[in-house]
Amino acid sequence: MAADVITLDRASREDLVAQLQHYMARELQHELGSFDAGFLLDFMTGTLGAHCYNQGVRDAQAVLVARMDDLDDALYQLERPTGGR
Numbered sequence: 001m002a003a004d005v006i007t008l009d010r011a012s013r014e015d016l017v018a019q020l021q022h023y024m025a026r027e028l029q030h031e032l033g034s035f036d037a038g039f040l041l042d043f044m045t046g047t048l049g050a051h052c053y054n055q056g057v058r059d060a061q062a063v064l065v066a067r068m069d070d071l072d073d074a075l076y077q078l079e080r081p082t083g084g085r
Contacts, residue, residue, distance in 0.1 A: 006049040016041055 008016065009064040017037040032040070 006045045006053065008045070013038070013041065 015035055018038055019030050020037040021034065024030045024037075
């Protein structure tokens with residue numbers, strides 16, 4: 001069972017905070033301190049994280065279903081005639 005809150009390891013969190021700071025400066029001409037960027041990251045992961053996670057689960061499920069269909073076809077091709085009608 002997945003946790004309710006998405007947690008990031010320290011290195012990932014620091015990288016994402018730096019990316020948010022860079023984005024804000026480049027696109028919005030707004031300097032964002034690391035403390036504020038961390039709060040923004042927490043808000044985004046808390047608000048958007050579950051949606052992104054759920055889409056990832058759906059994408060993985062679609063891949064699995066396609067692979068199972070391929071496996072089912074491969075197994076059907078292995079069947080031998082039984083001589084019946």
